[in-house]
Amino acid sequence: MAKVVFKVGDDVSTDIIYPGRFMATVLPTETPQFAFIDYPEFNAKVKNKEFPPQSIIVGGKNFGCGSSREQAASCLKGPDFVVVARNFSRIFLQNAINLGLKMVICPTIEANEGDELEFSAEQVINKNSGKSFAIEALPKARQVIIDAGGLIPFTRKLLLDTKSSRGI
């Protein structure tokens, strides 16, 4: 069980999650300081590391639309957020999976800041309202990458397996 610490609306673009003016900062270790920086109150708490791991951000539809900048996923991965949204835009979803950021697709989610959510395999339960909402599976094609903990370990293993199968 974890708490919703931030709620945003529909079509939240990567320009909002991680504005273009900070794009020169690329390293995943450095990007969290700029997460949602145009929402100063939330951003300050991220910077001060006030949120426990697995704290929840709730979004609407089309979360992460726009630019392919991976900083938008890495800045949320750093503080170990879980993002629950009605749906995600394609590139953001892929980036988040590649970096191991936890996402939950929940097309009917209703939750407010402060609510406690519990996740089962099929649904999200809002402990405050008592309602539960069905979860839609992440793309099957990418499950192996999710299971490997991200694309870097997955690719690394693939390269090493190829090497050993060639007997190098």
Next chain:
Amino acid sequence: MGMTMVEKILAKATNQAAVKAGDVLEPRVDMAMSHENGALVINQFSEIYKDTGLDAKVWDPDKIAIIFDHRVPAESSKTAGNQKKIRDFVAKQGIAKFHDIRGDSGGICHQILPEFGYVRPGKVVVGTDSHTTSHGALGAFSFGIGATEMAAVWALGRVLNVEVPGTIKVVCEGKFKRHVAPKDLILHLIGKLTAEGANFKVIEFHGPAIEQMSTSGRQVICNMTVEAGATSGIVPPDQETRRYLQEEAGVKDELDIFGPDADAVYDQAITINVSKLEPQIACPHTVDNVKPIKEVAGIKINQIVIGSCTNGRLDDLAIAAKILKGKKVARQTRMLIFPASTRIYLQALKKGYVTTFMEAGAVVMNSGCGPCLGIHQGALADGDVALATTNRNFKGRMGNPNAEVYLCSPAVAAASAINGVITDPRKGGK
């Protein structure tokens, strides 16, 4: 069962007779493009190889292109450092398709790729930029990916676990009226589909209005398909594709000119009669907030921008120059023009467009992304309103979350510059 354009391309890229939407594949990559975010790709690439004992060599340096465009020349020492890191990497790996900050071969990545013949029909192109969708204009399957995904492509030469996207067929009939352009068509379509209407799908364009459209116009519509969430846009290659690649890009080798099967299966079909279109405006703060110009005409504009990978090509500049010739940009308005590549800049110089723009009071900037993302040029003040031929008007785009961006065609931008307010080019500037 017949195949769509993208199904055909992916079948070929995986050596299969047929594939269908929903199949999971690992297609070969023919072109892998990055810009300054190559610095992050390099970082992730070395992470992959960390502690493996393997030599971190890219799979094929000839299939990688890196173009500096987002912040050229560097606006900060941090960006300069990233660019330096990339220069070193490019030299070490033997990547020849590298476009540094130069007046003879620089520009925006999505313009450089076609201009230098790096894109061909039937190929698989990936880029660490969401507008990589642009290259569908030449009949390639071309889509945006993140930096870590690109690092894996550099290592393996294929994209892992790609689900073959379904396709939306858009048939464009009729003829564009004067001062109505491909930009108005794509804005209209995005308004209709909404910002997520094509998520995980490809938009395939057909019909007489597309057949008669120049490659430049096709680049505009494919470029912006991502604003409806699409994985990519694509135009079946034809005589115009051949003309562009041979005459303008200097491509000499055989071209694969093909269309979808007649019995291809589409998720959805949409018909648009372009003869009925009026100039369209995408209003703040989402690209799908599209209105016909009469509903927003008269709104005061502080900054007009013509340029970007969407509308910064020679035909766009020609339209603007024709409207601005002998006129002045309104006193309270600033106008910034940035050609999409240095080649286009040179052509615009020779044709006298640059003179026309400067005499009108516009500022002509170096080729690159410039004000499009407002990192280091043309940022907006609080409360400023911009009208731009670029492709995004999200809150915070152009460097300020407390400003507003409207999107339009080059004709609308030029006519509006003269009046300082959103102006229908069919009614003209004062």
